[in-house]
Amino acid sequence: MEHNRKIKKNVLLIGFMGAGKTSVGRKLSWKLRIPVEDTDKLIEQKAGKSISEIFATEGEEAFRRMETEELQEICSRSYSRILSVGGGTPVREENRKLLKKCGTVVYLRVKPETVWERLKEDTTRPLLNCEDPLAKIKELMAARKEAYESCADVILDVDEMSVDDCASSLAQWLEENA
Numbered sequence: 359m360e361h362n363r364k365i366k367k368n369v370l371l372i373g374f375m376g377a378g379k380t381s382v383g384r385k386l387s388w389k390l391r392i393p394v395e396d397t398d399k400l401i402e403q404k405a406g407k408s409i410s411e412i413f414a415t416e417g418e419e420a421f422r423r424m425e426t427e428e429l430q431e432i433c434s435r436s437y438s439r440i441l442s443v444g445g446g447t448p449v450r451e452e453n454r455k456l457l458k459k460c461g462t463v464v465y466l467r468v469k470p471e472t473v474w475e476r477l478k479e480d481t482t483r484p485l486l487n488c489e490d491p492l493a494k495i496k497e498l499m500a501a502r503k504e505a506y507e508s509c510a511d512v513i514l515d516v517d518e519m520s521v522d523d524c525a526s527s528l529a530q531w532l533e534e535n536a
């Protein structure tokens with residue numbers, strides 16, 4: 359793949375679970391011709407178990423530590439690539455600083471009802487494994503709103519957009535601005 363030389367910085371995709379960070383990241387990688395990585399996948403590979411197993415056996419705090427370590431590692435070596443991070447990554451101030459330092463932060467913003475529609479059959483999000491997942495989505499999203507918005511360089515409202523639409527408008531914005 360010929361590397362796109364117009365994009366000089368990393369592109370960090372943030373947003374709530376189900377916003378489409380992973381799928382948009384892959385599509386964007388293809389459109390911009392720069393590599394893509396996903397912190398959740400890297401953590402799973404390193405730990406040799408799924409995120410759900412990490413939450414169940416080591417707890418959320420341990421997962422959050424792995425998330426920060428992974429981000430530190432990637433940001434120290436990567437350049438001009440796309441990185442999608444877990445929905446909870448921007449919650450820690452330390453991570454927000456890392457994200458901002460690491461490149462252009464793109465926030466894929468989504469409504470709670472859209473997340474619920476997309477994830478109601480999903481069993482891979484331990485935080486939504488509870489009695490009232492929609493209420494949990496609303497609660498977490500309200501608590502995270504400020505964190506997401508404060509570190510974003512650009513915000514895209516994705517509820518009505520397909521993965522391809524998101525990737526196309528981001529590719530154009532990034533080629534002109536990043």
Ligand code: S3P
Binds near residue numbers: 375443444
């Ligand atoms: C989480 C989001 C998940 C994953 C973990 C915790 C969160 O990633 O990191 O289940 O706290 O919002 P996705 O946003 O890719 O689903």
